[in-house]
Amino acid sequence: MSTTARAVICLTLCLAACQVRGFYVPQEMNRTIQKLLRHYEISDEMRFNGNPVFSRTPLSGKIETKKLFLGAVLETYEKLLEHMIKQRPTPSPQTTGGKVLPNANNAIGAETGSKEDVRGKLNYILNKVQDLRRMRYQQQHELLKSLQTLKHIKMDSLEVQSKALWELSWLYEEASDLSTNAIEQRRRRRQARKTRPRLTGRKQTNNKTG
Known part of the structure; x- marks a missing residue:
């Protein structure tokens, strides 16, 4: 239960990190998460014990690393939420001697409503x-699926x-070309940042001279 509850609250943080321009966490989704947290309740000590389900590192x-990581996190949430849904018990009628008790129907209705509400x-x-x-x-x-196949390579074959x-x-x-290109791109960006102020300074000097 503790791992599940921590995962539920991490979902809000994950979706916030997934934000791109024009996308936001809907209010209804936030409200739904808060309601679920009341059901999957743990102590503050347990919630903030320094062991999150998903690291923020x-x-x-x-950006490429973030997107790959968040894609894996979202896939993990899918599996976790599906598991949580399967964990929801099916309500059974209250019986004695094989007969349903007189007040059992009302109790069953309330129990079913509560369980169906969480589900x-x-x-x-x-779905979100x-x-x-x-x-x-x-x-x-798709990339993660390709990475997963690497785990199953038959090393003894x-x-x-x-x-x-x-x-x-x-x-x-x-791999070498990709690494070299990345280094070259960083070098060009650094040079561009260094030369930009000088160009601005030259323009200002020319304007004053004119």
Whole structure:
């Protein structure tokens, strides 16, 4: 329960981090999360114990790193929310000796309404997460699927070992070129920032001379 509750509150922070221009966390979604937190309640000590479900460290990196990380976070939320929905118990009638008790129907109705209410809210949040991932993070989702296949490479296979050695040259070249290009782009940006004030200064000098 504690991990689930921490994950629910992390969802608000995650969606805030996922914001792009023209997108925001809807008020209805915020209200729904707050209502769910009353159901998945934990102590403040547990909530703020310094062990978040999702680390914020990758969010301090470059935009490509952020998008890849947040794409993985949204996919994890999908699985978690689906699991939470499956955890919702199916209400059963109160019986004695195989017969339903006289006041059981009202109790069952209230119990069912409460459980269905939580299930409905979880489904609403799940749909919001799925919509965001489809709209903004589909490319990251495909990349993550490709990354997951790397975990299942058969290291002991002679075929895999031979093919991997055969493919290493061009993959090594791709990796080297990408790294070199990134370094060159950073160098050009630094030079552009250094020369920009000088150009402005020259323009001001020319204006005064004229």
